Amino acid sequence: MPGPNIVFVMSDDHAAHAISAYGSKVNSTPHLDRLAQDGVRMDATYCTNSICSPSRASILTGTYSHVNGVASIYTEIDYRVPTFAEVLKDIGYQTALFGKWHLGERPESAPRHFDAWRVFPGQGEYVDPLMIGPDGAGIVPGYATDIVTDQSIDWIRQRDPDRPFLLLVHHKAPHRPWVPDEKHKHLYPVGSIPEPATLLDDYSTRSQAVRGVRMSVADDLGADELGEELPAGLRGAENRDARMRWNYQRYLRDYLQCVQSIDDNVGRLLDVLDDEGLRDNTVVVYTSDQGFFLGEHGWYDKRLMFDESLQMPMLIRWPPEIPAGGTCDAMVTNVDFAATFLDMAGLEAAVALPTSQGRSFLPLLRGTDVPDWPSAIYYRYWEHDDPSHHAPAHYGVRTKEFKLIHYYGAGLGVPGSSDRIFAAEWELYDLRNDPEELVNVADDPAYAETRAALTDQLAELQRHYADTPYTGPSTPHPTWPWS
Structure with missing residues (x-):
């Protein structure tokens, strides 16, 4: 019996806490909420490297950045590492991709294993974007989120109805700079958007590495982005709090208006699946390539291991197989997606995609208890030398109760750049008593045993995933294309 169709909708930088199904306090997303009502809301889905290209490569290949070679937005996918799309195509699936690719612009980095594809070069534009396909490049009139949905719907209607399909719907939105559709510009007016409790975080217990990031809503967002x-x-240091609040309202207004187009278009796509009689034999997944700071801790952007950046939204509907209205709080990562999709298609990931480092969470979606499911996730951010953000290189471990982060002082960063050396620092957060991650207890004697245990667990995860800890500029990374 052929496997189900799989429709994988992925936005860019859409924080889970900007979806009403996740309890958003700032916006309403009724069509995304339909997925949660008809399927499962995943409450502990995390990225393994919180930046666009690396997350996309990990989703496709089921591997960490040090295996697939895409550790930053400056690196391109290495097709020596197979993808789940390749496997599904080989067993007879029709495959298509529309929207954001962001895994390289050279011809050898173009999408492979798709029967049809059309993508934005780089980040793409919101209005009248240039799109590239196997037949060349051209301007497509309209608004990007509508365009990607239109292309996806047209392909669904023209598919071979006798074969299952994989469709990747990859939206540019709500990536910066935020350019909303005209029809949404009346929504979320300035002054109406609730502020996060941590907007004016003073970083009093933070490491120096984190205090130096250039992601401040007050100081690093300018007129070019806020309009x-x-x-x-x-202006001036004495007006920083007022400036933070002024910028925040304009930032969130534009961001949320971009999100609204995603919600509308997810609704359009769901309606077409229903109209085509595909509802019961189609898995629909909604996610984003990572989270995003929406003013929490006074930040925008992502990259860091704090939960607003680390958590990915994930809503999954598959009516015959997944109970409606469920939630799942088991910890999964984007490295697990490929194995799960292959499992849905009736394949054993270990055989079909032997390079995968992930594990299928389909049993969890069905409500099955999995006693040996991992109790911790491993994270690593490499792109420390990006001059526009100065986000520090770091790796860490998150469990249900704690998070340990090691800013290890340096790393390879952007290929071709000079290696910079920083002081190594640690942060530890007690998520039971401090869910907003405000108090770093790494040096608190009361947490000494916890820190030691988590340090051992971090080392064990690095051994498990064969990721070499950083020991200096000569630390080998033989699988990286530029090594």
Whole structure:
């Protein structure tokens, strides 16, 4: 019996806490909520490297960045590492991809193993974007989120109805700079958006590495992104809190308006699946390539291991197989996606995709208890030398109760750049008593045993995933294409 169709919708930088099914306090997403109502809301899905290209490579290959070679947005996918799309195509699936690719722009890095594809070069544009396909490049009139959905719907209607299909719907939104569709510009007016409790975080217990990141809503968002010049009276260190609040309202307004187009278009796509009689034999997945800071800790962007950046939304509907209205709090990562999709298609990932480092969470979706499911996830961010953000290189471990992060002082960073050396630092958060991650207890004697146990667990995860800890500029990474 052929496997189900799989429709994988992925946005870019859409935080779970900007989806009403996840309890958003800032917006409403009724069509995404339909997926949660008809399927399962995953409450502990995490990325393994919180930046666009690496997350996309990990999803496709089921491997960590040090295996697939895509450790930053400056590296391109290495097709020596197979993908789940390749496996599904080989067993007879029709395959298509529309929207954001962001895994290289050279011809040898173009999408492979797709019968049809059309993608944005790089980040792409919101309005009248250039799109590239196997037949060349051209401007497509319209708004990007509508365009990607239109292309996906057209392909669904023209498919071979006798064969299962894999469709990747990859939206640009809500990636910066935020350019909303005209029809949404009345939504979320300035002054109406609730502020996060940690907007004015003073970083009093943070490491120096984190204090130096350039992601401040108050200081690093300018008129080019907010669309409005900062009033003179809000300039200067003495006006930072007021400036933070002024920028926040404009940032969130534009961001949430971009999200609204995603929600509308997910609704359009779900309606077409129903109209085509595909509802019961189609897995529909919604996620984002990582989370995003929506003013929490005074930040925008991602990269860091704090939960707002680390957590990915994930809503999954498959009516015959997944109970409606469920939630799952088991910890999964984007490295697990490929194995899960192959399992849905009736394949054993260990055989069909032997390079995969992930594990199928399909039993969890069905409500089955899996006693040996991992109790911790491993994270590593490499792109420390990006001059626009100065986010520090780090790796860490997250369990249900704690998070340990090691800013290890240096790393390879952007290929071709000079290696910079920083002081190594640690952060430890007690997520039971401090879910907003405000108090770093790494040096608190009361947590000495916890820190030691988590340090051992971090080392064990690195051994398990064969990731070499950083010991200096000569640390080998033989699988990286530039090594």
